[in-house]
Amino acid sequence: MKKKFPISTDAREYLEALLEEAGMSIVPPEIREEMLIELARKLDAKLTLAALSSMPDEKVRVFADLLASKEHVSKVTSFINKNVPNVEKIYAQALVEFRTAYMARTMQAGSQVVIAQ
Numbered sequence: 001m002k003k004k005f006p007i008s009t010d011a012r013e014y015l016e017a018l019l020e021e022a023g024m025s026i027v028p029p030e031i032r033e034e035m036l037i038e039l040a041r042k043l044d045a046k047l048t049l050a051a052l053s054s055m056p057d058e059k060v061r062v063f064a065d066l067l068a069s070k071e072h073v074s075k076v077t078s079f080i081n082k083n084v085p086n087v088e089k090i091y092a093q094a095l096v097e098f099r100t101a102y103m104a105r106t107m108q109a110g111s112q113v114v115i116a117q
Contacts, residue, residue, distance in 0.1 A: 050094035
């Protein structure tokens with residue numbers, strides 16, 4: 001069994017809306033929850049990478065140590081907010097890129113299903 005992945009309320013709402021937009025409302029709830037968790041993992045990685053790539057070089061090692069220490073997410077968030085200039089704008093762009101990539105993959109997979117029929 002996979003370890004439970006913590007999903008914030010905001011992330012859950014965003015990802016549920018994304019799944020809905022992609023036409024996944026017909027998926028059974030337990031599978032939809034698995035999809036949501038997998039998307040949350042990917043979104044977390046996308047946002048972390050976006051923050052990391054915009055972080056001043058002298059803060060990168062400190063950030064890596066913070067992540068490795070498994071500190072509470074609030075400490076990681078606080079560190080990012082303090083050390084990444086324009087973090088809201090960076091996250092907004094990352095969310096747009098995430099949505100665009102997900103929808104493109106979903107549309108491509110959907111068209112392959114239609115072609116196969």
